[in-house]
Amino acid sequence: AQTVTQSQPEMSVQEAETVTLSCTYDTSENNYYLFWYKQPPSRQMILVIRQEAYKQQNATENRFSVNFQKAAKSFSLKISDSQLGDTAMYFCAFMRIRMYSGGGADGLTFGKGTHLIIQP
Amino acid sequence: DARVTQTPRHKVTEMGQEVTMRCQPILGHNTVFWYRQTMMQGLELLAYxxxxxxxxxxxxxxxxxxxxxxxxxxxxxxxQPSEPRDSAVYFCASGLAPRGSGEQYFGPGTRLTVT
Structure with missing residues (x-):
């Protein structure tokens, strides 16, 4: 079984600052994806960024980037030039890639989340 | 604009009643997931x-x-039957496998309250 740990229940930064959210995971799998999802007060789950475990290059999406350390099983999210609209819960998630039953992705295992508050 | 839809969005029911939640995945997606979110347990995969x-x-x-x-x-x-401990937000998500990106597209959720 996989576990995902987010050690920061809440973080608060000033608008335009850079913030890093931490995530560690535990697995014996070698083929997997990692994700960061954002959940604003509307409750909608929004994908922020994804990383394939076999890729060494860290994923980036505009102001969002990750620091993926496979050996350390660490997957942190960096938000640059933070904006008020970034205020939300952020969830780190692990997905095993199923090698049987037709292949493909498995269900997501989520961390407990980090509540990020961007102050004006 | 392809989206996952869920009905109802909110449901309040009494203990012991049957509750049915529905999900329409994105057209063409072949994988459907059910998750439950509570304050205590966070987001948990129920089935897929x-x-x-x-x-x-x-x-x-x-x-x-x-x-x-x-x-x-x-x-x-x-x-069936529902219990107060079932109160949660239930999310449906859909995706495409095995050739998809692994991304799951979430619906807006059904907030269930069992009294």
């Missing part, structure tokens, strides 16, 4: 289907929960 067949329902309490896909455009999650 691929090509309408159940692949994993180990996260689901078997005595009162059941999940089905009557056809490719409809997934249902049923609770």
């Amino acid at each position: 289907f691929r090509n309408r067949a159940p692949l994993d329902d180990s996260g689901m309490p078997k005595d009162r929960f059941s999940a089905e896909m009557p056809d490719a455009t409809l997934a249902t999650l049923k609770i």
Whole structure:
């Protein structure tokens, strides 16, 4: 079984600052994806960024980037030039890639989340 | 604009009543997931289907929960009888496997309150 740990229940930064959210995971799998999802007060789950475990290059999406350390099983999210609209819960998630039953992705295992508050 | 839809968005019911939640996955997606979100447990995978067949329902309490896909455009999650501890937000998500990106597209959720 996989576990995902987010050690920061809440973080608060000033608008335009850079913030890093931490995530560690535990697995014996070698083929997997990692994700960061954002959940604003509307409750909608929004994908922020994804990383394939076999890729060494860290994923980036505009102001969002990750620091993926496979050996350390660490997957942190960096938000640059933070904006008020970034205020939300952020969830780190692990997905095993199923090698049987037709292949493909498995269900997501989520961390407990980090509540990020961007102050004006 | 392809989206996952869920009905109802909100449901308040009394303990012991049957509850049915519905999900319409994105057209063409062959994998459907059910998740539950509570303050105490966070987000948990309940079950998921691929090509309408159940692949994993180990996260689901078997005595009162059941999940089905009557056809490719409809997934249902049923609770009978419901209990106050079932109060949560239930999310449906869909995706494409095995050739997809692994991304799951979430519906808006059903907020269930059992009194």
